[in-house]
Amino acid sequence: EIFMIDASLPTSQIVEEALVSPFTRIPLWRDSPDNIVGVMHAKGMLREVHAHTGDMDALDIDNIATPPWFIPESTTLLDQLNAFRRRREHFALVVDEYGALMGVVTLEDILEEIVGDISDEHDVVPIGVRPQRDGSYLIAGSVTVRDLNRRFGWDLPDQDVATLAGLIIHEAKVIPNVGQIFHFHGFRFEIVRRQRNRITSIRLGKVEAAPNENSAE
Template sequence: MVAALALPILLLLMASATISAAETAMTAASRGRMHQLEREGDRAARRVNKLISDQENMIGAILLSNNAINIFASALTTSVLSSIFAPGSYMGPLIATAVMTVLIVVFAEILPKTLAITRPDAAARFLSIPTYWLVKAVGPLARAAQWVVRQTLRPFGINLSMETDVLAAHEEIRGAVEYHHSEGLVEERDRRMLGGVLDLSEMDVTQVMVHRKQIAMIDAALPARELVTEALEIAHTRVPLYRDDPENIVGVLHAKDLLQALARAEGRMDTIDVMAIAREPWFIPETTNLKDQLNAFLKRQTHFALVVDEYGALQGLITLEDILEEIVGEIEDEHDLAVAGVRPQPDGWVTVDGAVAIRDLNRAMDWDLPDEDAVTVAGLVIHEAQTIPKVGQTFIFHGHRFQVVRRERNQITGLRISPPIERGEAG
């Protein structure tokens, strides 16, 4: 009788091992690799992607079928062994429990899952056919089980939709990048670039814009010669023009349009009608996130926008370059200063202009100062101090010492910041 039991137990264990391997392979397979293979015409990869697209149903079907097989194998073994011993004896169930625990854990769980995790992509493609038909057959039962689970949790205030995503795509990518960076497979610069792309939808234009106090602009009422001279002295290719009040932007002068006008006028600057060649300004709300603004720049085929608040007051300007720098880092040309406003000192401290963006300082010095509550370094000091500090005051927060060295009226214009200090030194 025991010999007759061996074959069905072996077949059941093989089925359980196959299902366990499929579970591990399907969840560990690289989605990016599978999508690439599918684009290349790989049918197995297409089946894997189809299974992964409804991961909850797939895992439910796998768990349901695997547990059913293991329970049936254990019950079959218990039935046979119990018939060998005297009626009412516990030896049969005890032996069956011990034997099946070892067989299931070692040969139907650990062994197949270990093999699958070593080459998950290949294993997922190899097991895609049996897994597909398994989900097809057991899927309805798995959905029914999920419905029971949801109804059971509902009285406790836990509501789960059928479309609940276990892991957001962005966080999955970010976690993978951080992991490979810690393993030395992704360089620091590449990690920051990939992180910058993921951060675009979480940042608004106010975090990277040029503040209105730093905008180089020209009075449109100036005589043509003076206006052209000022425009040529400014390092930027696009210059806002205002009338009467710097808040009243009436146009944007592009250097290329100005040069074309100068060529047509044969160098006679007094004859140029600057407002005739100025472009219409584009105003955007300060709540616009960087991802949407990047798409808007590409759609409108323009690289310059003025940021206004809910009352229409000018807050700053943003360019396509500002957004790209959040991804690739500072883009410098012959007119730019390397990390403008950040000047490392021989003693390790850093002299910083108050208007320097926190993100720029972090990138320049490889620091990790928070930028959730303030955009500039001066704003961070004021936020933490809960007052407008006086010259000479020193504060310690976020692992650095901040010393105010310059102040104009109520604006902090210069600071000295220490390198990261040890926890003991902060006291």
């Protein structure tokens, strides 16, 4: 699952979706999700919003975005690491032999594969996880349960599912709607965003004691 935004949407909606997303680099597509036209950096977008004193209609998303960089899925880790260093890039889109989009890869992904998990004072949570002031987390649906358990010391079940979105669907037995809230395994799951049948953003927080374990609101 890749979080992407339709570049043909009104600028205000693009900004709104980017702000909800836990990602800093967001692919933009036009006409078809397979047609990636650029990659927008959230910080660059916010700088432009500030420069235009909040007038989003004055923003040109195409000028904010950088050209997409595509790499074949057959690229080795070492070759990709060297390519990141040469280009001074941190983000690439992975395509198969037919040019179909398969996913994204970041410099951090490569380094973690080579040297293990990277954690410092500026990066204490997995990619796709954004801590909130109330102690909850805004998490992309594609983040793996295993990564969350490993980083935060949680014990969410990951035997039957891989991602957080998969865990919610597995427990709820439905594809939930935006705004629905569930209590599973001592956590509160709120569905923040959904694209078609994919849960793309969840607000997750620990609860002291859910009134009814594995319940929905």
